[in-house]
Amino acid sequence: MNPLRRPFRELDAFLPQPGDYRFLPFRFMRWSGEETLVVNDVGQFLFLPTTVFQEFLERRLAPTTAEYLNLRAKHFLWDGASVAPLELLATQYRTKKSFLDGFTALHIFVVTLRCDHTCRYCQVSRVSENRQRFDMSPATASRAVDLVFRSPAPSLKVEFQGGEPLLAFDSIRSIVEHVEQRNRLEQRQVQFVVATNLSRITDEMLEFFGEHQVLISTSIDGPQELHNANRPNPERNSHQVTVANLRRVREALGQDRVSALMTTTSRSLAYPREIVREYAELGFDAIFVRSVSPYGFAAKTGEAYSYQAAEFVEFYKTALDEVIGVNRDGHALVEVYAQILLRKMLTPFPTGYVDLQSPAGTGIGAVVYNYDGDVYASDESRMLAEMGDKAFRLGNVHEHDYEEIFGGEVLHALVSGSVLETTPGCSDCAFLPYCGSDPIRNYATQGDVVGHRATSGFCVQHMGIIRHLFDLLRSQDPFVRDLLPSWAFGREPVLRRATPIQ
């Protein structure tokens, strides 16, 4: 009864007309051999034979070809009267830029400039331990905490840096307590972190950190000889002390509460594999292979210019290869720099890493309250001030209010100069959705916040690394093909894939 008798239509009744497609925004890059890489505004990508790319550009690509279907599904072209591709792109774009939503989430308190180490690349222009006037006063801390809660971010991270912040442990304690007290009303998610060389850790401090769930971030540059050469402590063996205290901290707080960063110096460049193995031996599950920034003592000692970005890229590739080897041996070790980039390449999600964002996270993502109350958009701009150039000081907690600091001209110029989409060189680059901007570094090395791509070490470094990651994703080795995406997805691979991610 009443069956619906409609004729069934064939596929060609649903196909768009050949040539009847328009382009959605994308950028491209000639790749090695006969391939061209296309990347859309939200980081979806395809490798096309260059001949096919040409057909695509000339609107000769037929709707029945696999490449047409892939380009359509990945939002490189649209055809017909549909609006769904625009909706989907819009959703991904909003998601990618959603790191802007909460505004400033990371609040760095430089509680003291005093330090017991004399690290060669120190960005802090540290002073020796004896000078108390380089500590943050309670009044300054209090005003800074007020500013922290002026941020709308639902999730706040308060990080203590220095010098060596544990030399001013009393400040840390009172700031943590003050923040928690305020937060009873504010009801945000708050996370505390202490960036420390661990030489001064005591049981009393560990107990406090345990009670308040404080995370520890320490520095380990590599095996003992290298670490001590980079990070000399005039009185003791830094590596030995750090490792011993690392054990103490893990026992007291738990393995997952401590992480480590490394900094690469010209001396480090010869030891990529040794550095990675040191991290594996020390039982870390993550290593962040970063280069040195050209500030502070780094500039004075010539560290900044002592190696070229290209050398760093080679160093990085070898280190990453060693990390993969460590994983192959059964030890789960993530390289964090790759993880951030891969997350941008393989998922629609944003990352919170302020140095790889457009606009840069300076001020709008992270802010620094110096021991003297001066407020800076980033560590780098604070460094610049220590070297005599206060161009990027946003204000002072005692003299300016929230609106003047975060709504002022200095921050505005900094942020608007770091939007890659409007930056010469970057705006045409296929890697734009993956990359970031370091406006202070541009200013320090090239004279203005926008900088000049052709001579930019930042550019060479990132292009080299991103290119390398693409090569690894397309590796013939299935272990590598599954391992790297698993870092982006934040979980172990469950099933082996047969084909590379395309």
Next chain:
Amino acid sequence: MSIKLHARGVLAGTLTRPILGRILATPSADLDPADHVWLTSDLAAASGVGAFGAIATTERLTSEALEPWLRAGVPVVHSLDAADHLAPGDIVRLNEFGRLSTLYRGGSEHNSILLTEACNSYCLMCSQPPRLVEPRALVAEHLRLIELIDVPPATLGFTGGEPTLLGSDLLRLIRRCSERLPETKLHILTNGRLFYYESLAHDLAAINHPNLVLGIPLYSDVDFEHDFVVQASGAFDQTLIGLHNLGRWQVPIELRVVIHRLTYARLPQLADFICRNLPFVEQVSLMGLEPMGFAAGHLERLWMDPHDYRAELLEATAVLVNFGVGVAIFNHQLCVTPRELWPFCVKSISDWKNEYLPLCDGCAVRTDCGGFFSSSLRRRHSARIAPIVGPPQ
């Protein structure tokens, strides 16, 4: 063994429209007789005339036996050709022609209410081909059915046709379930197209049903391929925007993909599309073809031996699970599914539809395997079915 859902008998008394009732074997004082269909094998032994919704019996009754009941206005269907399939707690519909249909089986985990046979799509493999009927015609009956369910089941399905064609009445039905059966997982099969209108998505979310999932099919990452399979231009667009509207209001979604010759080739690309554009879905269900309805008529074009698409199935599942999207594989026999995927296979065919081959008797994993649709055994199944020998791993 397929399960019987209908019986036919002789109706004494008149019905102007079908009535619904719960099967009752033993009347008791604390049960409202009006809600019940008393299933008896000896009507004459009744001690009085109760005000039942109806009486049902396999006996052939005389007019004398019927007389007191008819005078009391209680319809009686007698001379039923079968009654063994009926159990207390089942909910049946008795119509004007003496047909007693089981709408709900109290003892089953798989009950669905067919809301309407009207549909706005026309899928090439539709197992429930649409009819030209008024979508809202049976709403009163569905509301009554929900009321009659006495023991809240673990799950309840709404199917069709296309449930969203009931418009505001669909929302009424969901609300009624939310009120009477809040612990029951309500699983609604819909093509999602009408959620293109954001107000419908919003209004559905506003009901705040505590335990709801919408099962929405997506057959390709490319619009014209999907539109071809569902035989409706613009369906892909509408469904995608519908999915986004539902996602915006956090309505739980299960994406469903029926795998056949027209959908297998880009299965891995569809998986990637889902990760990239629809990462908020609760689960993706990858489903074998049921050769019923239109699928039977199009079998030569649609049928593909699951053994032949196992590579695409494995790759698509790998893409999804590695990303973090949950996957369930339905209606695939274990012997033709790659072993790595066995943890994702669900023994799922509704119990009134599934069966096994004789050669399955010796299979080591038979109890974990969903077996076949009855229609598959009749029409087409894999040529590679073979019992798994030895202990299951």
